[in-house]
Amino acid sequence: MAAAGFTVSSASATAQATWTVSPGGPFTAHSGNTQLAVPNAVLTCTDSDADGTLKSGSGLDGAGIGDIDNLTFTNCSVAGILFTVDTSSALPWKLNVTGPDPNNANRVLGSISGIVAKIADPDGICTATFAGPSGPTAPGTVTGYYDNGTDQLVIQDGNLTAHNANCLGIINNGDHAAFTGNYDVTPAQSITLD
Template identity: 80%
Template sequence: MAAVGFTVSSASATAQATWTVSPGGPFTAHSGDTQLEVPNAVLLCTDSDAAGSLQSGSGLDGAGIGTIDSLTFTNCSVAGVAFDVDTSSTPWDLNVTGVDPDNPDRVLGSITGIIANISDSSGLCSATFAGPGGATDEGTVTGYFDNSTSQLVVQDGDLTAYNANCLGIINNGDHAAFTGTYDVSPAQTITLD
């Protein structure tokens, strides 16, 4: 699932599906509001910006069809306390898995390779979010791209908290649900071959 304006055919994807992307190349994406929610707290960021690239042409595998090369979060806080988010583990892979059978405008997929760290400026709270296998296990977020609105919608994933030192606000093993809606530019087209 790439952060681009996907247009898809009405055919459904299969395990052997290949894809055509046009024009491909560089893209940017912006979200005005993202959240990382754990059972006891919500990290809110007022702005998030991504940049990356897509493959171009036909016969493309949905896995690794693009990358996110940089991702930043600004104005982040938990209960009014300012936090920094470090996503220096990029690039992350963009993957297309199929067309939503309930909405042909939506391309389903994932972003993989995620390891992110958060910390407050006072040093009282910090944690790493990664995959379920540990702090060095690359995590995944899932969602869809809505072709009718040119928005990438991230809904969840397998991110888990590790190395949490956060006064009980964030605890080791907490599942973290990442959500955000990104406006993308320029629009791209992806179709099943």
């Protein structure tokens, strides 16, 4: 998951703001630890890998500046119970840049949109779909930043919500799900305001 997906309010970031991405093109991203936290539980995955494509050049619109074409999560568990995570139904997801980080010159803020993901334990005792607040097929969004200094895409939260939850009260319909993860992006990208 490389490159951009963010939210920020900044006087210099207007609707007309454009961006430069270098080198752009195909990328991969890896995280050694991601978490999806609901009020009663935390789903932890020790490996997550993504690949996609970024636009390249200057004068680029921040909305849809890139795509995530594939995203996998492995070795995922809640309280020692293994889970699978299926992200395939809504791919590709969109990478969006919304503005520079007013607190860190190396970072650009943004979002990843279009998210629908399903989790299940091997026996089907606990299942849930995470999407936008309005329903299980309404794509959700996560927010964070891309750091040009560390080449990391950092996800910090978003509006993911649990739907179709059948999970013995551990996950409930309407639960806010906070997704967090630090993804190392290869090749290193530079995303800057024009």
